[in-house]
Amino acid sequence: MSALSIEFAGSRYRFAGLNPEQDGLVRSRFQPLLRRDEAKPDVRIDIHFNPNSAAFMRRPLGAVEYPVAVVHGDESIAVAGIGFTANVDRNPFRVQMQTCQSDEWFSAAFENVFRIVACYRLFGEGALVMHSAAFNDGARGFLFCGRSGAGKTTICGLADELELEILSDELNAIRPAGGSFELLAMPFAGEFGGAPRRHPPYPVTGLLGLSQGSAPSVSLCSKAEAVSRIVASCPYVNADPWLVDRLTSRAEELVECLPLRVLTFAKDTRFWSVLDNEYPEPATAVSR
């Protein structure tokens, strides 16, 4: 059995108990984020291989997209999916994962558990992890929150045409930093940003929601709508009764400092001149 450490967004995750096949899969997926030194991890995830597949949710015959089951308890969060289960203890924060898989299904299970663990870890560090698209132009960082179908991958495709640096079209984090906010890249993505690499934190210039329309424009929305867009975009934590009040308060604090605007855009690159005009300065967040 082996162990490895993965680090991103200022947190280090140590996975122990991997068999050789599992180790190989994780290394090839997260190679640029592996850390070889023995520094103390922030989160420890123990993986237990149990070859008895009858103990787990059965595999379907073909590829399938399915919702991972997450049950929130006051002391831990229980997670279950095809071929795996996991328990995430809240305090101290640590994770036990059980699985019968060592092939590509393990990769999917690992990714599912890792996403949940990273969302909780970063939330515990004061960040908000959002279903979002994010990119930067070297000086200004933009985050577009929205759930499935909002246009995150579309806006990233257009940003790619403009040769902007895409962080992810799926999950990104935002965290307060010295009176402003910083954008933290995460190694979880759909079509854009999926190949992990080390990113520094980027200043957040624009926090936006997405709306698709015929002509590009930017509009301000009410505080309640802004908070609702953010809370709805924060996976796992927004369904956790022990954290949802804190999440809502944190979203409220965020929009008080960094107002959320809604970008209406068509499937062309005209949106960029609108954003460029709306956010001429690298950082617009106001210190409270």
Add this chain to the structure above:
Amino acid sequence: MSTQSQQQRYRVDPHARFRVMDDEGIFVLQEAGEVLVVNEVGAFIVQQLQAERSVDEVVMAITDRYAVDQDRARADARSLLDALLEAGAISQT
């Protein structure tokens, strides 16, 4: 509307959280991870429910506060309550 339904009371569902922001209100529906926004009047109505007022009392409170007749207030309140019930944001007490 029957007398019984007029005296019916509702509460914010135990699986939901409600908060007023500026004049509007938001519900976070935890089990679904969904969020609903209600306008100023909607937020006022939910605050009346939180004060354990019956539907009739809510309607009176609306007519006291806003320039609207009782029939219109009742129809608007009923419409909102039905939508919130369907969403799981409120439940009957």
